[in-house]
Amino acid sequence: MAEPVLSLKGVSKSFGALKATENVSLDLYPGEIHALIGPNGAGKSTLIHQIAGTLRPDTGEISFLGERIDGLKVAERARRGLGRSFQVSSLAPEFSALRNVMLAVQSVQGSSFRFFKPVLSDRSLVDPAMEALARVGLQDRARVPAAELSHGERRQLEIAIALALGSKAFLLDEPMAGMGPEGSKALTGFLSELREEAPILLVEHDMDAVFALADRISVLVYGRVIASGSVDEVRADPEVRRAYLGDE
Amino acid sequence: MSRETYVNIALALLLLAIPFAALQWGSPFYVTLATRMAILALAAVGLNLALGLGGLVSFGHAAFFGVGGYAAGILASHAFNMQPLNLGIVSFAGTNSMLVIWLVAILVAGLLALLIGLISLRTSGVYFIMITLAFAQMTYYFAISWPAYGGEDGLSILVRNQFPGINTMVPLSFFLLCYGVLIAVLILFAFLRDSRFGAALQASRQNEVRVASVGIAPFRIRLAAFVLSGMITALAGALYADLNRFVSPSMMSWHMSGEFIVLIVLGGVGRLYGPVAGAMLFVMVEFLLGGMTDRWQFFLGLGLLAVVLFARGGIVGALAGKVRHG
Amino acid sequence: MSSALLIEQLLNGLQLGVMLFLMAAGLTLIFGVMGLINLAHGSLYMVGAFACAWVSAQTGSFWIGLAASLAAAAAMGALVEILVIRRLYKRDHLDQVLATFALILIFSEGTRYLFGSVPLYLNVPPELAGFVVLSGGSRYQLYRLAIIGVGIAVAIGLWLLISKTRLGMRIRAGESDREMIGALGVDIRTLYTIVFALGAALAGFAGAMVGALQSVQVGMGEPVLILAFVVIVIGGIGSIKGALVGAILVGLIDTMGRFLVPQIFALFMGTSQAATAGAAVASMLIYIVMAIILAVRPQGLFAGAR
Numbered sequence: 001m002a003e004p005v006l007s008l009k010g011v012s013k014s015f016g017a018l019k020a021t022e023n024v025s026l027d028l029y030p031g032e033i034h035a036l037i038g039p040n041g042a043g044k045s046t047l048i049h050q051i052a053g054t055l056r057p058d059t060g061e062i063s064f065l066g067e068r069i070d071g072l073k074v075a076e077r078a079r080r081g082l083g084r085s086f087q088v089s090s091l092a093p094e095f096s097a098l099r100n101v102m103l104a105v106q107s108v109q110g111s112s113f114r115f116f117k118p119v120l121s122d123r124s125l126v127d128p129a130m131e132a133l134a135r136v137g138l139q140d141r142a143r144v145p146a147a148e149l150s151h152g153e154r155r156q157l158e159i160a161i162a163l164a165l166g167s168k169a170f171l172l173d174e175p176m177a178g179m180g181p182e183g184s185k186a187l188t189g190f191l192s193e194l195r196e197e198a199p200i201l202l203v204e205h206d207m208d209a210v211f212a213l214a215d216r217i218s219v220l221v222y223g224r225v226i227a228s229g230s231v232d233e234v235r236a237d238p239e240v241r242r243a244y245l246g247d248e
Numbered sequence: 249m250s251r252e253t254y255v256n257i258a259l260a261l262l263l264l265a266i267p268f269a270a271l272q273w274g275s276p277f278y279v280t281l282a283t284r285m286a287i288l289a290l291a292a293v294g295l296n297l298a299l300g301l302g303g304l305v306s307f308g309h310a311a312f313f314g315v316g317g318y319a320a321g322i323l324a325s326h327a328f329n330m331q332p333l334n335l336g337i338v339s340f341a342g343t344n345s346m347l348v349i350w351l352v353a354i355l356v357a358g359l360l361a362l363l364i365g366l367i368s369l370r371t372s373g374v375y376f377i378m379i380t381l382a383f384a385q386m387t388y389y390f391a392i393s394w395p396a397y398g399g400e401d402g403l404s405i406l407v408r409n410q411f412p413g414i415n416t417m418v419p420l421s422f423f424l425l426c427y428g429v430l431i432a433v434l435i436l437f438a439f440l441r442d443s444r445f446g447a448a449l450q451a452s453r454q455n456e457v458r459v460a461s462v463g464i465a466p467f468r469i470r471l472a473a474f475v476l477s478g479m480i481t482a483l484a485g486a487l488y489a490d491l492n493r494f495v496s497p498s499m500m501s502w503h504m505s506g507e508f509i510v511l512i513v514l515g516g517v518g519r520l521y522g523p524v525a526g527a528m529l530f531v532m533v534e535f536l537l538g539g540m541t542d543r544w545q546f547f548l549g550l551g552l553l554a555v556v557l558f559a560r561g562g563i564v565g566a567l568a569g570k571v572r573h574g
Numbered sequence: 575m576s577s578a579l580l581i582e583q584l585l586n587g588l589q590l591g592v593m594l595f596l597m598a599a600g601l602t603l604i605f606g607v608m609g610l611i612n613l614a615h616g617s618l619y620m621v622g623a624f625a626c627a628w629v630s631a632q633t634g635s636f637w638i639g640l641a642a643s644l645a646a647a648a649a650m651g652a653l654v655e656i657l658v659i660r661r662l663y664k665r666d667h668l669d670q671v672l673a674t675f676a677l678i679l680i681f682s683e684g685t686r687y688l689f690g691s692v693p694l695y696l697n698v699p700p701e702l703a704g705f706v707v708l709s710g711g712s713r714y715q716l717y718r719l720a721i722i723g724v725g726i727a728v729a730i731g732l733w734l735l736i737s738k739t740r741l742g743m744r745i746r747a748g749e750s751d752r753e754m755i756g757a758l759g760v761d762i763r764t765l766y767t768i769v770f771a772l773g774a775a776l777a778g779f780a781g782a783m784v785g786a787l788q789s790v791q792v793g794m795g796e797p798v799l800i801l802a803f804v805v806i807v808i809g810g811i812g813s814i815k816g817a818l819v820g821a822i823l824v825g826l827i828d829t830m831g832r833f834l835v836p837q838i839f840a841l842f843m844g845t846s847q848a849a850t851a852g853a854a855v856a857s858m859l860i861y862i863v864m865a866i867i868l869a870v871r872p873q874g875l876f877a878g879a880r
Contacts (some may be wrong), residue, residue, distance in 0.1 A: 078463035092454040386861035549679030
């Protein structure tokens with residue numbers, strides 16, 4: 001098997017007495033969608049925060065493309081190709097969809113310390129941004145401020161930003177949340193193709209989407225991975241059924 | 249052109265027209281008033297870069313204003329006394345040249361802003377407000393307790409400093425000089441706002457986490473904005489000292505910092521001509537109310553309270569509508 | 575330098591620290607519970623001083639004046655909260671700064687209108703007018719010692735109020751979760767008014783007591799306000815414990831700095847030079863200390879440990 005793109009080894013994080021993640025190890029391989037599921041409060045978001053860099057693990061290692069990243073800041077991890085979408089949409093609300101994506105393009109191109117050239121007439125920023133928007137189907141909404149986009153459109157915009165970053169792995173935190181059935185279906189199709197470009201670590205509550213998309217699933221309960229494997233293996237795992245589905 | 253552009257052009261022409269109209273009607277005092285408007289607007293344009301675009305509520309920009317003022321006062325006094333300014337290892341001759349003074353003002357203020365920014369920008373929100381205020385107060389007390397340049401009594405500039413090709417003692421010429429600097433800095437501000445740097449800065453105000461998660465470190469962007477911002481305000485300080493031909497610690501007082509914020513909010517936060525509109529209104533109100541009652545600050549306070557509570561968006565916002573970011 | 579002089583300066587520093595604590599406690603409480611930055615807190619300090627000076631002059635009793643200062647500052651605080659401040663809780667810090675800046679202008683000019691520009695004078699109450707003899711033979715003002723005692727008593731009282739009483743429980747709940755106390759059926763509006771008035775009363779009390787040591791004049795609250803900000807930044811916003819530690823620290827460093835720095839400078843430069851350079855450096859000392867603490871702990875010494 002190829003080298004993992006993203007690899008967690010023994011990652012733990014406590015808040016006081018609460019163990020939010022405990023000794024979590026998991027790998028993300030090229031071309032796969034690795035779904036992370038678990039009941040509310042299982043520590044999925046805390047784990048995503050630690051991978052993205054908004055939280056630091058107490059112990060454990062996080063490697064990305066073969067290099068340790070657990071000491072790096074958020075911006076540095078993003079520059080290395082870790083693309084992230086947020087559980088609650090996190091965009092620059094006054095900026096248009098286009099300008100939100102352009103910010104990512106600008107980051108990829110290098111320095112933001114350019115003081116004179118107007119961005120809106122800079123084709124090297126606008127064109128790649130429009131391309132990313134077109135890929136998620138938002139090209140007609142490019143000039144609309146992010147705050148005025150619908151919930152589903154904002155999730156699409158998040159993904160467009162991750163695309164524009166040329167990410168080498170995607171961390172998607174509940175991309176389906178709040179989407180209607182139509183939107184979920186379209187997004188499922190899109191993510192299925194996206195995995196060819198870069199692997200996806202997917203946190204999702206929509207089990208239909210998870211079972212349709214995931215190559216592998218890890219189940220997180222009380223901060224610990226209690227099972228990891230293919231869709232069928234995880235479905236059949238007795239411990240998962242007991243802890244997660246409430247079966248006795 | 250957008251409606252805001254028309255509003256901006258009208259404001260620029262209005263400010264330019266005041267001194268000419270004043271001379272036409274034989275009230276030369278208004279030339280000084282218009283110069284004051286232009287200089288305070290310039291100081292507030294500096295702050296607007298940090299506060300309006302970057303969302304950094306600095307309550308300490310008077311420090312930079314004062315540094316600019318003292319650069320003018322100290323260099324001029326050394327030129328007048330023909331004594332070099334001795335800084336231990338190196339010594340400089342004083343100067344009457346505004347160009348040199350401006351350069352010194354900008355460099356010293358930039359260095360101070362870098363130091364203050366390095367500490368204060370590690371925090372945010374209320375901490376940032378209080379820390380910038382505290383550091384400005386530090387420079388204020390330093391200016392008061394350092395007797396070499398007048399201490400609490402301040403320092404007079406006997407002859408206004410010189411600019412090549414202009415007789416700065418003629419009020420209209422000095423106004424035009426200040427006005428020219430203001431317009432040049434406004435153009436610079438517009439470029440900064442629309443650039444990649446400006447995009448990153450404005451996005452950091454709207455959503456810091458987003459900016460970091462696309463790989464841009466907000467701290468460095470903010471620090472650069474804070475330094476540039478302090479430099480512009482220092483330039484205004486140097487002009488202000490030359491306008492009054494006097495500099496004192498009161499230029500560094502926290503009332504001054506508060507006044508800059510007031511100018512911006514009156515005019516429109518983050519708007520290119522917000523500080524210009526704010527300064528014109530503020531100086532006029534100060535002059536008119538001040539002529540009617542000694543207690544004008546009481547009414548200024550009431551008016552300001554009303555603006556904050558009921559009329560947000562400022563003058564430019566009221567005239568030109570909401571901002572649209574492409 | 576004699577040890578008696580040193581002790582005297584230490585006590586002066588402690589007295590300044592205790593006063594700063596009264597200011598900072600109110601500020602930090604108001605920020606912790608309501609999330610509001612109140613620049614006009616110095617004006618409430620001034621209101622307390624003026625109320626005490628005026629009522630004392632009318633009645634001839636410092637103690638009635640002191641009671642009046644508490645009542646006046648608390649009432650003014652409640653009034654301002656109801657008329658203005660409560661509209662600001664949901665606004666951003668910029669609006670809060672501006673509105674409370676406007677309140678300063680209104681308070682300062684309003685006070686000038688009522689009392690004129692000439693400072694008022696407030697005498698130390700005769701009961702406390704004497705001196706105590708310190709070890710080493712020098713004398714120290716009894717009144718200043720009393721301020722230190724009162725300040726410590728207020729600190730203990732505030733701690734009891736917040737940790738032991740029902741009101742304190744609600745205040746703590748308000749700090750940790752604003753929505754929650756609403757859900758529990760506590761009348762938040764009244765709670766906020768009470769907290770604001772409490773903070774105002776502490777500030778007014780401080781103003782009245784200091785008023786007997788300085789002249790009572792417009793603008794007297796502003797330097798104290800800024801020192802109180804330094805205290806809060808050092809201690810950690812929202813932390814009463816931080817306010818206490820920060821206040822004592824700032825009080826001692828500022829006082830001792832003004833006393834010691836020129837003497838230290840005199841060891842390696844001329845006396846007059848040392849006096850001026852020392853005074854300039856001493857005036858910056860607390861800000862430098864603040865910068866160092868922030869460089870190490872950006873959220874202050876006791877952030878989070880409310």
